[in-house]
Structures are given as C-alpha cells and as structure tokens.
Amino acid sequence: MDLTEEMALLYWGKTGEGSWHPLIYHSLDTVAVGQRWLGKSSSLRRALGADRLVSWALFFLFLHDLGKADVRFQAKAPDLLRKIYPTEELSNLKKIQSRDYRHGPAGLQWFDRDRGMIYSDIPHLWMRAVAAHHGSLQIGSHRNLSRPYAPLLWQERDRKTRQALITLARGLFLPDTGEDWPDEEPPDGLYGLCSVCDWIASNETWFPHCPATLSPRDYLPSRLEAADRALTECGLVRSRSGLHGMSGLFPSRSPRGIQRIASSDPGIAASLLAVMEAPTGSGKTEAALSLASQWLAEDRADSVLFALPTQATANAMFDRLQKVAPLLFPESANVVLAHGKSRFNRGFQSLVEGGSSAPAEDGAAQCSKWLTAGKKRALLGQIGVCTLDQILLSALPVRHGFVRSFAISRSVLIVDEVHAYDSYMNGLMDDVLEQHRKAGGCAILLSATLQARRLQELLRNWNGKEVSPGDPAPYPLLSLATAEESRFLVPDDPTPERTVHISILRSPEALPDESVYDGIIAEAAQGQAVAVICNLVDHAQAVAEKLRKKTDLPVDLFHARYTFEDRSRIEEAVVKNYGPDRTAGQGRILVATQVAEQSLDLDFDFMVSQLCPVDILFQRLGRLHRHSALHVDGLPRALVLASPEDDFGLHCLIYDNAALLWRTRRLLEGTASILFPRAYREWIEIVYGESPCDGEPPSVSATHEDWQNRQQGRNFAAHILSGSALDLSDTDENAAGLTRDGETSLTLLPYDGRSQDLLDDAGTALDAIRHDPSSHEVVHLQSIAVPASWKKYLAKLENIDGFHLLPVTTEGEGWSASVPLALRYSPERGLERVRRQE
Known part of the structure; x- marks a missing residue:
C-alpha cells in the first residue's frame, strides 16, 4: 500500500493487522449518512447554500470527532490504547487519564491552535458547528487543554495525527478546490445535521464494526447502502406522493373561502x-x-x-x-x-x-x-x-x-x-x-x-x-x-354572516344566580347541548355541583385539575358527547374551564360564559352551532356573566389586564347580538386598541397602558434570553419555565400516607420512584397540575424533581388531605380545596 508520510500516521500496520486509525471509520460513517441525506433532500441542500458548501459540510462532518485524536481521550479505553501503541511505556496512564476531557470542545480548540488561530474566524465557525454535536454551544473553553498532559513525543504525535486527518479529509471531499478554507459562514443547519448524522452513525445496528482493512477512499462507498437503510428505517426519509391542494387531499369537499x-x-x-x-x-x-x-x-x-x-x-x-x-x-x-x-x-x-x-x-x-x-x-x-x-x-x-x-x-x-x-x-x-x-x-x-x-x-x-x-x-x-x-x-366568495344573540348579566363573582341555573336546566330539558364556561376551576366545580343538585339531566365537568389518567378519560367523553358526532336533541350540560375553548371540535346549542377578553370570548362563541347538521333551526345564543366591580376580583388572576375585561363588558352591554365575521376586526381592535372606549374611567385606561408596557418588557426579555450565552437543560419542567412568562403550574403527586404507596391499581411503592420519578409512567398518570399560587403551601412537602409528594387518606375512589392544604379529590370533580367550615 502506497502511503504518504502523513497518511502513514493513520495506518497501523505495525500492529500486524493492517488497520486504519479507528477515528476514520466512524467519521466516514457519519459522512455517509450526511452525503446520502443531502442527496435525497433538496431542502437540506438549499439550506446549506451553494453546492460547493455541501463539500465543505462533508469535510467538516468528517472532522467532528477531531478531539478524539488526543491520548487523554484514548486513555479512557486503556485496552484500545495498548492495542494502538503496544510498544509504548504506559505506566503513567493514570496521570494521563482525565474525566474532564471532552472531545467536542477540545476538537475545536485543537483545530484553532494547530492552525495557529486562537480567535473566531470563519473556519472556526465551521468547526464549532460540528464540534457542538453533543448538544452544547458553549464549547469555547477547555481548562485542561493548555497544560502539558503527556510526554512531548506523544503530544506531537497527536498533533500530526490531527493534521493527517485534515489532509485526508481534503483529499476525500475537496480534491478540486483551490480554497484553503470556506470564505463564508456556515449555515445554522450544520449544527443539527452533524448531531443527527452522528447519532445514526453511532448505531451499531446500521453501522456494525467491520475489520478496517479497506482504505478510507474505498470504505466510504461501501457504507452508502447502510446509510440509505438507516435513513429509511429511522424514519427520516420517505417519498412524497405529489398530491396537493384541496382537490388532492380533500377531493370530496368543495373549497370555500x-x-x-x-x-x-x-x-x-x-x-x-x-x-x-x-x-x-x-x-x-x-x-x-x-x-x-x-x-x-x-x-x-x-x-x-x-x-x-x-x-x-x-x-x-x-x-x-x-x-x-x-x-x-x-x-x-x-x-x-x-x-x-x-x-x-x-x-x-x-x-x-x-x-x-x-x-x-x-x-x-x-x-x-x-x-x-x-x-x-x-x-x-x-x-x-x-x-x-x-x-x-x-x-x-x-x-x-x-x-x-x-x-x-x-x-x-x-x-x-x-x-x-x-x-x-x-x-x-x-x-x-x-x-x-x-x-x-x-x-x-x-x-x-x-x-x-x-x-x-x-x-x-x-x-x-x-x-x-x-x-x-x-x-x-x-x-x-x-x-x-x-x-x-381576500376570498372572492362572500363569507356567510353569522349572528349570535348575546345578553349580559352582572352578578357577584360572575356566578349564576337562581334564574340562570333554572334557564340552563330548561334549555337542556328541551334537548339542547349547553355549555357553561368558567374562568376558575373552583367556580366550575361549584356550578356543576349546584346543577347536579337541581336536575337529573346529565351534567359533565371538564377542567385541568385532574390526574392525567382521569383527564384523558373525561376529554374523550366530552368529545363524544359534545363533538360533531353527538346525537342532536339529547339534552345535557357541560361545565368547563378554558380547556374547552380552543381547537377541540365541540358544538353547543346554548352557552353561558363568564366574562373574558373579547378574543377569548369569540373563541368560546365559536363552539356554538359549529356543525350546521346538528341545528335544524334557531340562532346561536349566549349569556355572559360579569362581575359588577371594575377590578373583576379573582378573574384578574387569570386575565391580568382588567381593562380588557372592562372594555369587553362595555361592548356587550351595548348590543343584543354580535354579527360575525365583521366583529372579529371591529371588537378586537376596540378592546386592544390604545384609544379608550367611550366613558372609560381614567383608572381603566391607566391599567391598559401599564399592561402594554409590561408586554413590551416581556417581549424584550424573551429576545434577551434567546440570544444569551447559557447552557440550559431541556427537561419538561425546565421547558415549561423557559417558554412561558411568569410562574408555571406546580405538580402534586398524591400517595397513601399509611401504606407509603402511590394510588395506582398496582400500589407502586413510593420508594420505588424516589430516585427518578419522571421516568415512571405511573407518576405521570397519577400527578395533578395545580396553580403556582399554591407554592407557599406546597413548600412544606417533599419535592423530587418538581413533583410535590402529598400524603393523603384514601376514601373510596378518591382521597383527602388536611396538610398543607385541606384538599379532596374524586375522579368526577377532580381536585378541590375544601373550605374549613365544611
């Protein structure tokens, strides 16, 4: 085999096996995946820019593990190291080994130092994109890199090996270019492309180890078939039908609007x-x-x-x-x-x-x-x-x-x-x-x-x-x-106008009075599907309980404060009983919170809603007469319940701008019907606009201005976090905190205080999940989301990875707790706080 002096560093004929440096083969497997994926996806090639940048992308994909050409990395596998260098003196191996050595950051720094570059130039940015393949963009420092780590002879051999890998990469992927390095910055997509290709190439099912006797130039084509199979079997590549448009996807429908x-x-x-x-x-x-x-x-x-x-x-x-x-x-x-x-x-x-x-x-x-x-x-x-x-x-x-x-x-x-x-x-x-x-x-x-x-x-x-x-x-x-x-x-066919008859009633806490309860029951008794949408879970539970005491008609309750297992069951029942396939004329009542106002395909004849900002109210009203086949005659009707006070009490815990509630109430009190679609533009711009409504108190205008200023600050904070140089975990709990403003909900995990078991049918022992609760399915099925405002009470409970462990006393299918809050739970009502006088 004719080898140049540089390539000889990568060929281990002295071991008697005639094998190439093991770094080469995983790197070529990674390139094989990238090459075939880019060949099958024009959107990926387009994201990488000009065709010549594809060659640079393959070049740097090959170098993604450059930091492994360091004896400190190789010393993590002593048996392999002794095989590579059987004649070397390895008595000081423990001094060489370093737990802190990370080959991603090290590869970037060695790449820069070997070139004599220690600042951020364009080749540095390309190498940074592939060196980050283990997940972190914060790879600019490596505290152990600069100090002597092995005999100078070994350090020099590592340097020459890295240079030989770069020379090999040029010969394989850039044989005809006269460029020393790319002259434009890498596309952002190179970061993700390298990580995914590395994951796939590391899977021995698709890329099993093989005797490394092939030269690198012959080895790469031999792995392309494995790359094709891997891309297909892992689900990244599928052929497209070419069907498109409404006629292609929904041939039985006549397009409208x-x-x-x-x-x-x-x-x-x-x-x-x-x-x-x-x-x-x-x-x-x-x-x-x-x-x-x-x-x-x-x-x-x-x-x-x-x-x-x-x-x-x-x-x-x-x-x-x-x-x-x-x-x-x-x-x-x-x-x-x-x-x-x-x-x-x-x-x-x-x-x-x-x-x-x-x-x-x-x-x-x-x-x-x-x-x-x-x-x-x-x-x-x-x-x-x-x-x-x-x-x-x-x-x-x-x-x-x-x-x-x-x-x-x-x-x-x-x-x-x-x-x-x-x-x-x-x-x-x-x-x-x-x-x-x-x-x-x-x-x-x-x-x-x-x-x-x-x-x-x-x-x-x-x-x-x-x-x-x-x-x-x-x-x-x-x-x-x-x-x-x-x-x-703008659609050339006119959008059908839709009128919703609306009335508004001021009542304490925006709760129904006796006449409203009687009206809800009367509607359901006539075969109507009735929705009562509340802003607060406590209100929904109280309203459902009152209705159940006043009628034998079906009264369903749906909110977010259930165990995941119970909520899934209830959600399926709600879609069945109030969705497009429900049977018309079977009167029943759904009492729900915001969980029923968006995206779920529900349909009602009559609605009672607590006051909320106008855009959210319109979402709720969109559940009236949603499917015309269920409504032979009559117009959709709704009643809105509003607090008489201008501060709107507890409702501002949900909607933190009282001005939006005040303006929505003002518009509702001035009309007997809402005409859609015109109202979508007119009402929303009035409620959210900078100009005050007629008769608006200065305090309400000031509240709205203060809210707008806070919104600008929150928007700015999001951009600052997005551009920050942090390195954060993407756990479920952390994700919720990072992607939402303010405090997120907390999670309760009840367990039997006497047996120390969870409440699932199998009675899973609490000790069995203490080490890593999030990995256990039963934990997610039995946990309950509760308001962030309960934090001051729940701080007294044991907290493991965001799960607050609550000792309870079981009672039939439900349970109760007295500390740190008086609580009770049932599969039908969900979790509720118990007033002490009860």
Whole structure:
C-alpha cells in the first residue's frame, strides 16, 4: 500500500493487522449518512447554500470527532490504547487519564491552535458547528487543554495525527478546490445535521464494526447502502406522493373561502410565510394543509410540523392528521406526537409499536421507534404534531436546541391559534420564525382573532416591509410574504354572516344566580347541548355541583385539575358527547374551564360564559352551532356573566389586564347580538386598541397602558434570553419555565400516607420512584397540575424533581388531605380545596 508520510500516521500496520486509525471509520460513517441525506433532500441542500458548501459540510462532518485524536481521550479505553501503541511505556496512564476531557470542545480548540488561530474566524465557525454535536454551544473553553498532559513525543504525535486527518479529509471531499478554507459562514443547519448524522452513525445496528482493512477512499462507498437503510428505517426519509391542494387531499369537499385561495391562487406557492385569518370552523386547518402540500410537491420542504397551544389540542390534531399522512407520504409516513405526555396517547403508541417495519406499500401512518427514543428527535418525522413550547425551545440556549431548529427548518411549520400567546411567547416565536426564514423555510400561521398590530409585526419581521392590508383590514384574509414583498388576498366568495344573540348579566363573582341555573336546566330539558364556561376551576366545580343538585339531566365537568389518567378519560367523553358526532336533541350540560375553548371540535346549542377578553370570548362563541347538521333551526345564543366591580376580583388572576375585561363588558352591554365575521376586526381592535372606549374611567385606561408596557418588557426579555450565552437543560419542567412568562403550574403527586404507596391499581411503592420519578409512567398518570399560587403551601412537602409528594387518606375512589392544604379529590370533580367550615 502506497502511503504518504502523513497518511502513514493513520495506518497501523505495525500492529500486524493492517488497520486504519479507528477515528476514520466512524467519521466516514457519519459522512455517509450526511452525503446520502443531502442527496435525497433538496431542502437540506438549499439550506446549506451553494453546492460547493455541501463539500465543505462533508469535510467538516468528517472532522467532528477531531478531539478524539488526543491520548487523554484514548486513555479512557486503556485496552484500545495498548492495542494502538503496544510498544509504548504506559505506566503513567493514570496521570494521563482525565474525566474532564471532552472531545467536542477540545476538537475545536485543537483545530484553532494547530492552525495557529486562537480567535473566531470563519473556519472556526465551521468547526464549532460540528464540534457542538453533543448538544452544547458553549464549547469555547477547555481548562485542561493548555497544560502539558503527556510526554512531548506523544503530544506531537497527536498533533500530526490531527493534521493527517485534515489532509485526508481534503483529499476525500475537496480534491478540486483551490480554497484553503470556506470564505463564508456556515449555515445554522450544520449544527443539527452533524448531531443527527452522528447519532445514526453511532448505531451499531446500521453501522456494525467491520475489520478496517479497506482504505478510507474505498470504505466510504461501501457504507452508502447502510446509510440509505438507516435513513429509511429511522424514519427520516420517505417519498412524497405529489398530491396537493384541496382537490388532492380533500377531493370530496368543495373549497370555500380561504380554502379556495390556498388551492387556486397562482402566486401563493412563491410565498414563504402565510398568515390565514378566518372564523372558527371555516376550514383553516384544511387550507393550511392544502398550501403545505403544494410546498412539499415543489420540494421546498421535507415534512409538515403542526404546533398547537396545549397537549389536548395537539392530541386532537394528531387524530386528524393521521388521515392525511398516507395521502402525502404513501410509503408509511412517520406521524410523531411530540409533547411531554405523548407516550400516554393510545393512538400514538399504536403507531410506535407498529414502527417502520410494516410493508411500505400498505400506506399506513407509522412512527419509527428511533424518532421516539428521545425528545430531541421527535420533530424529525414527516408529519409532526407538538405543543408550541417544543418549537420555542429551538430559539433558546438549551442542549441540542439546534437539533430542534434543524428539524423545523426541514418542515412547513404550521402554528395554530397564534392569537393565544402572550408577548413573551411571541418574542420567542419571532426568533423561531427568523431562524426559519434564514434557513429558507416555509411557515403558515392560523388565527381567528389576530390583532392588526400583531399581523403587521409578523409580516415586517419576515421581510422588513411596512405594509398594511387596510384600516380596517378585510376579513377573512390571507396575508403572504416573501423576502421582497407582502401581499393580501381576500376570498372572492362572500363569507356567510353569522349572528349570535348575546345578553349580559352582572352578578357577584360572575356566578349564576337562581334564574340562570333554572334557564340552563330548561334549555337542556328541551334537548339542547349547553355549555357553561368558567374562568376558575373552583367556580366550575361549584356550578356543576349546584346543577347536579337541581336536575337529573346529565351534567359533565371538564377542567385541568385532574390526574392525567382521569383527564384523558373525561376529554374523550366530552368529545363524544359534545363533538360533531353527538346525537342532536339529547339534552345535557357541560361545565368547563378554558380547556374547552380552543381547537377541540365541540358544538353547543346554548352557552353561558363568564366574562373574558373579547378574543377569548369569540373563541368560546365559536363552539356554538359549529356543525350546521346538528341545528335544524334557531340562532346561536349566549349569556355572559360579569362581575359588577371594575377590578373583576379573582378573574384578574387569570386575565391580568382588567381593562380588557372592562372594555369587553362595555361592548356587550351595548348590543343584543354580535354579527360575525365583521366583529372579529371591529371588537378586537376596540378592546386592544390604545384609544379608550367611550366613558372609560381614567383608572381603566391607566391599567391598559401599564399592561402594554409590561408586554413590551416581556417581549424584550424573551429576545434577551434567546440570544444569551447559557447552557440550559431541556427537561419538561425546565421547558415549561423557559417558554412561558411568569410562574408555571406546580405538580402534586398524591400517595397513601399509611401504606407509603402511590394510588395506582398496582400500589407502586413510593420508594420505588424516589430516585427518578419522571421516568415512571405511573407518576405521570397519577400527578395533578395545580396553580403556582399554591407554592407557599406546597413548600412544606417533599419535592423530587418538581413533583410535590402529598400524603393523603384514601376514601373510596378518591382521597383527602388536611396538610398543607385541606384538599379532596374524586375522579368526577377532580381536585378541590375544601373550605374549613365544611
């Protein structure tokens, strides 16, 4: 074998095996995965820029483990070290070994020092992208690197080995270029690409160790077939059908309103950002999928990623998207549900258990087990459904956050209910969209009640243009943006007007009086499906209890303060009894909190709602007469209950701007009906506008101005955190704290105070979960979310990884506790605080 002097450093013929340095083979496996993936995905190649940058990407992928060319790393496997250097004196091995040696940061620093460069130049940035493959961007220091660590002869041999690896990489991937180094910065996607390729190449199922007798130039082609198999079996690559538009995905439906624009406008596919505003129930989800399918057919993205505000809404969307997946990806699309409790969704688990082993021709939606083996991978499937916090983490300095960003960049990102997020979350979402735009990604944002100011912000952030669709803007509206311009499209078919008869009643604490209770029961007795939507869990429990005492009609209760196991059961029953497949004319009453106001497909004849800000009220009213087939005659009707005071009492614990409540109440007291869709624009701009309403007290105006100032501060804080040089964990608890403003809810885990067992049927011993409670399924099924305001009481309880262990006394199917709070729980009512006089 003809070897140059440099290459001879990488060839260990002296061992008698004729083998090459083991660093070469894993590095070439990583390159093989990257090369085949880039070859199959034009969106990935586009994210990397010019074709010549693809060669540089492969060059640096090969160098991602450069820091392993250091005897301190090799000393972590003494048997291997003795095999590599059988004639060396290794008596001082313990002095060489270093637990603190991390080959990622070390590889970056050796790369710089070996070149004589110690500052941030462009090659440094490329190397930094691949050296971060173990998750942290904070790789600029390595305290043990500068001090002598081994005999000078060994240090010099390490240096020459690293140089030989770089020379080999140039020969393999840059044979025809005269460039010493790239002259432009690396794409952000290189960080995530390297991490994922490294994960796959490290899997011995796909890349088993083989006798390393092949030369590096011959070895790489021999591993390309394994790379193809790995990319397919782990669920990262699937062929697309080419079906697109409403006719392709929903052939039995006649497009209407915003759906017609999304399917027919000739210029829409040229856009990269679409903001769809249309009433609740108007088919925005189908319109978004129609547009996304066009972008997939044009090879502008590899996947679709749907982000929703809550786990419940994500679960509901997951069920809908399973039906679409086989149409977009006929060879078994990987549909991934990605949120903190996705493993408890039975539909998702059935896909995971099927894996990607089923025949491709069956066209069923599946989910590769590889994609679900860790949260970092969960967004890499062909169709992903997640909560928004999983998306926002990509903008934050969390470990492997760049893998999330990389996954998003490959996708058509669809964000639902964009009106539902506060200024802090909007700040993070703006940063996510900025990353997505830079990567050449496509995004679709959906809302029924978006403020005009927020729409203009979204468009301006995408292309820097100050544009307005008009004052007032038309509605429904499809706003489109490219890097150069923004434009606005209005459906050519008139949106049907919808009138909701509305009345308002001031009552103490916004609770029903006897006449309201009697009216609710009378409606249900006539066969109506009635909703009572409360702002506070305590109120919902009290109202449901009162109704159950006054009637034998079915009264259901739905809120967030249940164990996960009970809440899942109740949610399924609510969708069955109040969803589109319910039986009309069977009177029953649902008392619920905010869990019923967004994304769940529920339908009611009559509604009673406690006062809330106008955009949220419109979301609730959107659940009236949602499916026309269930309503033969009559108009939707609603009663709003409002506190008589201007500070609105406990309701401001939920909605921290009393001015929004005051203005909404003022508008409601001046009308007997609300005309949609016109009200979406008119009412929301009045309530959220800077100008005071007629007759508005100065104190209310001051409250609104103070709230606006706080919102600006929260938005700024989000941008500061996004750009900070931190290195944070992405655990579920930390994720909730990082992606939401203010204190997040707390988690109670009840256990039997006498037996020291959890309350599951198996009676899991408390001691069995103390070490790592979050890894135990029973903990997640039995835990209960409670308000952050309870923190002062729960501080007295034992706290393990965010789970507050609560000793209780069991009582039938429920339980009670007296310390640190008087509490009781039942599967029907959920968790409630007990007043001491009871």
